[in-house]
């Protein structure tokens with residue numbers, strides 16, 4: 001699909017590859033969190049659901065990338081740590097891990113929202129209306145996840161506080 005608007009297509013393609021790397025990174029920061037959230041069942045359930053959504057988002061991006069003749073081997077090589085600093089928090093074993101992860105997850109979801117909005121603008125500019133539909137589906141999921149996290153920031157913090165107080169009492 002090369003024609004007169006090559007510049008737009010190149011920028012769009014770069015954005016798609018970056019989003020693909022970003023979603024893979026999202027998986028790698030969510031998966032370790034899942035094994036350590038036993039005291040936060042609601043958070044755990046939502047995170048598990050979003051892992052499944054993220055896997056579908058990756059497939060959607062791969063469907064779109066196929067229109068550019070991008071084989072999966074090319075896609076895999078992109079890698080890179082777009083949100084490296086925040087992702088590292090997902091692997092930390094600090095006592096306040098759940099709080100750090102909540103903040104990092106919220107930042108990450110908002111980064112993804114921005115990425116999809118930008119991709120939708122590029123898909124639109126390059127007249128890829130089928131892509132717009134797929135990208136809008138992923139955008140909707142990211143917005144829902146960001147708002148879930150946002151709505152649980154206070155609850156998660158207070159739950160962490162209660163558990164920390166209970167833990168301290170138990171030790172005395």
Ligand SMILES: [Fe+2]
Pocket residue numbers: 026050054109112141142145
């Ligand atoms: Fe996401």
